[in-house]
Amino acid sequence: MLSFESDYILGAHEKVLEALLKTNSEMLSGYGNDIHTENAKNLIKKACNAPDSDVFFLTGGTQANKTIIATMLKPFEGVIAPQTGHISLHEVGAIEYTGHKVIELAAENGKLSAGKVEEYLKTFYGDENNSMMVVPGMIYVSHPTEYGTLYTKSELSALRAVADKYGMKLFLDGARLGYGLMSRESDLDLSDIADLCHVFYIGGTKVGALCGEAVVFAKGYTPERFHSLTKQHGAMLAKGRLLGVQFEALFTDNLYFEISKNAIDRAEELKQLFKSRGYEFLIDSPTNQQFIILTDEQMKKIGEKCRFCFWERVDENRCAVRFATSFATTKEDILALSEII
Amino acid sequence: MLSFESDYILGAHEKVLEALLKTNSEMLSGYGNDIHTENAKNLIKKACNAPDSDVFFLTGGTQANKTIIATMLKPFEGVIAPQTGHISLHEVGAIEYTGHKVIELAAENGKLSAGKVEEYLKTFYGDENNSMMVVPGMIYVSHPTEYGTLYTKSELSALRAVADKYGMKLFLDGARLGYGLMSRESDLDLSDIADLCHVFYIGGTKVGALCGEAVVFAKGYTPERFHSLTKQHGAMLAKGRLLGVQFEALFTDNLYFEISKNAIDRAEELKQLFKSRGYEFLIDSPTNQQFIILTDEQMKKIGEKCRFCFWERVDENRCAVRFATSFATTKEDILALSEII
Amino acid sequence: MLSFESDYILGAHEKVLEALLKTNSEMLSGYGNDIHTENAKNLIKKACNAPDSDVFFLTGGTQANKTIIATMLKPFEGVIAPQTGHISLHEVGAIEYTGHKVIELAAENGKLSAGKVEEYLKTFYGDENNSMMVVPGMIYVSHPTEYGTLYTKSELSALRAVADKYGMKLFLDGARLGYGLMSRESDLDLSDIADLCHVFYIGGTKVGALCGEAVVFAKGYTPERFHSLTKQHGAMLAKGRLLGVQFEALFTDNLYFEISKNAIDRAEELKQLFKSRGYEFLIDSPTNQQFIILTDEQMKKIGEKCRFCFWERVDENRCAVRFATSFATTKEDILALSEII
Amino acid sequence: MLSFESDYILGAHEKVLEALLKTNSEMLSGYGNDIHTENAKNLIKKACNAPDSDVFFLTGGTQANKTIIATMLKPFEGVIAPQTGHISLHEVGAIEYTGHKVIELAAENGKLSAGKVEEYLKTFYGDENNSMMVVPGMIYVSHPTEYGTLYTKSELSALRAVADKYGMKLFLDGARLGYGLMSRESDLDLSDIADLCHVFYIGGTKVGALCGEAVVFAKGYTPERFHSLTKQHGAMLAKGRLLGVQFEALFTDNLYFEISKNAIDRAEELKQLFKSRGYEFLIDSPTNQQFIILTDEQMKKIGEKCRFCFWERVDENRCAVRFATSFATTKEDILALSEII
Numbered sequence A, B, C, D: 001m002l003s004f005e006s007d008y009i010l011g012a013h014e015k016v017l018e019a020l021l022k023t024n025s026e027m028l029s030g031y032g033n034d035i036h037t038e039n040a041k042n043l044i045k046k047a048c049n050a051p052d053s054d055v056f057f058l059t060g061g062t063q064a065n066k067t068i069i070a071t072m073l074k075p076f077e078g079v080i081a082p083q084t085g086h087i088s089l090h091e092v093g094a095i096e097y098t099g100h101k102v103i104e105l106a107a108e109n110g111k112l113s114a115g116k117v118e119e120y121l122k123t124f125y126g127d128e129n130n131s132m133m134v135v136p137g138m139i140y141v142s143h144p145t146e147y148g149t150l151y152t153k154s155e156l157s158a159l160r161a162v163a164d165k166y167g168m169k170l171f172l173d174g175a176r177l178g179y180g181l182m183s184r185e186s187d188l189d190l191s192d193i194a195d196l197c198h199v200f201y202i203g204g205t206k207v208g209a210l211c212g213e214a215v216v217f218a219k220g221y222t223p224e225r226f227h228s229l230t231k232q233h234g235a236m237l238a239k240g241r242l243l244g245v246q247f248e249a250l251f252t253d254n255l256y257f258e259i260s261k262n263a264i265d266r267a268e269e270l271k272q273l274f275k276s277r278g279y280e281f282l283i284d285s286p287t288n289q290q291f292i293i294l295t296d297e298q299m300k301k302i303g304e305k306c307r308f309c310f311w312e313r314v315d316e317n318r319c320a321v322r323f324a325t326s327f328a329t330t331k332e333d334i335l336a337l338s339e340i341i
Helices: A014-023 A035-047 A061-072 A114-126 A153-165 A177-181 A190-196 A226-232 A241-250 A255-276 A296-303 A331-340 B014-023 B035-047 B061-072 B114-126 B153-165 B177-181 B190-196 B226-232 B241-250 B255-276 B296-303 B331-340 C014-023 C035-047 C061-072 C114-126 C153-165 C177-181 C190-196 C226-232 C241-250 C255-276 C296-303 C331-340 D014-023 D035-048 D061-072 D114-126 D153-165 D177-181 D190-196 D226-232 D241-250 D255-276 D296-303 D331-340
Strands: A054-058 A077-082 A102-105 A135-142 A169-173 A199-203 A213-217 A289-295 A309-313 A318-324 B054-058 B077-082 B102-105 B135-142 B169-173 B199-203 B213-217 B289-295 B309-313 B318-324 C054-058 C077-082 C102-105 C135-142 C169-173 C199-203 C213-217 C289-295 C309-313 C318-324 D054-058 D077-082 D102-105 D135-142 D169-173 D199-203 D213-217 D289-295 D309-313 D318-324
Touching (some): A035 A213, A054 A061, A054 A241, A061 A226, A102 A114, A114 A153, A153 A169, A177 A190, A177 A255, A190 A199, A241 A255, A255 A289, A255 A331, A296 A318, B014 B241, B035 B241, B054 B061, B054 B241, B061 B169, B061 B213, B102 B114, B114 B153, B153 B169, B153 B190, B169 B190, B177 B255, B190 B199, B255 B289, B296 B318, C035 C213, C061 C169, C061 C226, C114 C135, C153 C169, C153 C190, C169 C190, C177 C199, C190 C199, C296 C318, D014 D241, D035 D054, D035 D241, D054 D061, D054 D226, D061 D135, D061 D199, D061 D226, D114 D135, D135 D153, D153 D169, D177 D190, D177 D255, D190 D199, D241 D255, D255 D331, D289 D296, D296 D318
Parallel strands (some): A135 A169, B135 B169, B169 B199, C077 C135, C135 C169, C169 C199, D077 D102, D077 D135, D135 D169, D169 D199
Antiparallel strands (some): A289 A318, A309 A318, B054 B213, B199 B213, B309 B318, C054 C213, C289 C318, D054 D213, D199 D213
16 A cells, blocks of 8 residues: 555665675674774765764664763753654653653744753753752754754754853754755755764664664764663664665765655655645645645545554644655655545 | 741751650661651551551652652653652752653642643543653642642542543652641641552651651552662661651651641741732742742842742842741741841 | 674575565554564464464664563562673673663573572572662573573573572573574473573574564563563664564574574584594583684684684683684585684 | 660760750751851861862762762773672662662672782773673772771772772772771771772761761762762752761761770670680671671570671571670670670
């Protein structure tokens, strides 16, 4: 059945699979001490225009979030995040499980504004009892957000400025980073991200890999013995090559960007399609996740021929649902959808 | 200098001190295995009209909160609390340090309503992705709240009903419980509290003891090996008698209630005094903490002769400050205050 | 270069790769809610002759160890393990990071004996202060052990009996389980393991998969909301299919056992080869890891043509090194080795 | 009944109680921000001859151990301790609960030798896989030990040298420090301890106080925001004065040392008494804890008239028991004991 359920309904991009196939019988050392992992790291540093950064590969988003946050925060620090952020809502308290508070601030369209953050910090530092409070040590944003929205260069710069002013780190969860970078509305490229964030990751799982996120620490911000700490967090693969080989493929010949662009192009077509048919949107998303409002009747009818993801109830008769395109969505898929809706 | 800074500016009530003096040379076993601790437990069970409950003594409020919550929650559970709750704001993330999320809901006058809690629970259980969310396993309320306000019997019953309906526990932080019970506006007595809560504690530190909180678990809700777990949490005293003897004194001849009543009587006088002089209040508190709004000039002038606690800035020229009475506040103190303001 | 460095120097077995290739373009739901994962679970239950067990897939051994132990132990419990056990030595304290003590007992040839365990338990339960001690809640063994050795059916049964007697769980780390099951000296089959352990896992990473361990909980021992808890531990893959598809392949047509047998056959040849040339062994291992003692000169010379793993220094002039065969080792590899040593 | 059960069977020394009484009605700020706490800190720094050290007061030994260790170690570090150490055995895994491994080394008479520590460190740093191991970050010793024994100045210096050589911290648990300092066999004074340790604490609970341990950090080793972190650990008292006033009394006019000396003098008399009657000792202790070997019959008979603490079974017919003197033991108590044994 046709499916826009998520951007992880398929396996890997064929070139990624091919790379796994091609390197399968090479004898390589474990734990990421292999030539492909090394090469992938260098390709990523180059793509980020950040030769002095440090790159590590982890298997998934929640794993990356908890390992990064737990190893970068001091014991008395918490992480500021939007109330709709992935770490706030959908990780079964993985951050708190590492002992740190997620300080949730109101979000707008999934985004956190520098203004809101500074407003909170002023309250915090204005409180005479702040020695009894969790110290904000990091700002967490996802880009694109869980609602498909994007930060502008100016917004991200403002967040970094606030972070610097108050001695905090800026961390960008890029589980869907490719789709953000290739969005027609994006004014941020990969080197901007690398320049503005103390740490971020480039999502592979949702952008053409079987699994894998590439974590990039800005120069001087890699936690001490981070590689060992990934073991402590259960996040180290014996066959580290699995991640190295995939990212090597993704960052060869611009593959990561091209397949991200495909998802964006298809998403734009899908968006226009729904618009042209008069559907309403929950939010105006410029990336690969589109949030459409359907009546219960429409949900049922469309749902018989095409999968999508339930998002939230809007009112008694209507729900918002998510249609996601991915690296693998084809023009034919959009055409097929146009027959259904 | 005259001081209404807090309800812990003095040592212990004289009868509590006397009891420590009187029992000082008795040879007693450690870790709470002594006759006074035993006796204190029985006196408290009796005062609670809860013969089948279990009583334990801990030294302070944050210690009690974290030990209780960490040992009663399952690993995937979090605790619902008002945004202004002590565990939300003023414990340096002690709850999160034990691995559990504090799910903060909007509070009104420091209180959480059953309606607000159920509204949240409906969203939670209505979310198809709830397997990725922290499961609400407990409701935390403080009584009196951090703003001096009180739950009515009906409000607390409603919270218990919601807790039961969704398989949650109701936990009442009674760091200032005596002042709540003796408030003229309270319709809850100690046996009501014991009846409605799965667990609560009777604050000693702020009500006449040098230190100590009496934790009461309703029948069947004591965590397995709780005594051992207090050791793991660094919360067990070798000389457990220090807590047992104090609570024995507090629950002999109604002392706990009488000294709480003294604080309430003085608080009412203080409240009337400020009212009669035309001062405004931040909130209408029926307990021993009164929140008065002062101009910056008044703050300075009064502050020269009398201590109080800064609470929060109200506007450019005015702040809210807290005046707290306690078991030891005298009519003379109020009189002296009337000369100053 | 020829390499016996470890059993994870290669990618996946070709049939595992083929399965990934073949299913790559199927549209499947995430988080393990797909038909291949379902099928793999059923195949494993069948192979274990344990239709009522619960099966989950995780990505690696340390991840499995920490997630299983943390979710099965009560807060006051620790896990008994041999001093040479993987969780004792080589996981950067991953178990302690979850808050639980590893109670290390002396091992013999990497193995823990029921006698040693019971001896410890008698001390524990004989101590009047045991309320201040960590309660032993689980026995951890690896099979094969880190030294390639195996438990006999009688030894494992004795450990289970002790576990039952003292209310503990028996957990078997089967990161290399296939190589144990196919050892010529093994008198345990998979259904015995499933019968004797409360929980164990079937290692994929070191036995033909790119990554993945299949965790099997005996009926009634699955921790509450275990699936959610894997998310909290950062151990859930969005593309759960990656694990499901691989284990489906491994448990189709006996593949897992056949490729394990290959490793064992080659290991026996390798063992005979070294024996016939007069080399000494650190330990007599009946599985795919062989521990040979080499002089420093031999190490250097052999090391120029063939990779192996340094294990430990034996005396001033000699070291023990590990030669590991795997699912992919060929008769040609052994032949090539015979030319070198 | 006569009791030598422990050194915490009584309340406080009378001068400590008097101080609490005398200061009881002073109005003082909370959380240790009071003049007595300030004064106590200065008296202790002076007694330690360490004007640049930082002093904090906590309520008990396990609380001090876990708070100190958790805040001084990095996330990948563990603490080396003797197998018989308090943190190894009798704290319900409080250290592991904070996420850190206790690396247990063999002890002799309760003591850890620099040689044994270095031997371990050589193995650790000699292991090529040490990136998968917990890094030893601290050495924990108790002085006197759990067996009443003492480190010499030369032994403690050697431990410090090893600590420095390997970048570790030296932490001395001084729950019974007074009894160590006043032992006739001690060649360490308080300033030596302060000089040799990165952190240590001066026990009050077992040396004349109702509760309380004074933690002393050497210059430059106080963990960032330690005061806040004590709140996170549930270790901060609202009425911090309770600890400040007691330690002020203990460190005025040499009280701490005098009452410690009393315990030592009585212990020597007790030791001679048992020796003169032909009893055997489990260990030769120069401090206030004496370990006598009794037949089961003797245990029963003496136990009818005098309390002591069961320690461990020595053989089928005999046990070791502990007789502890304290700040309050009198010559009359020893005389009474001589009638009994």
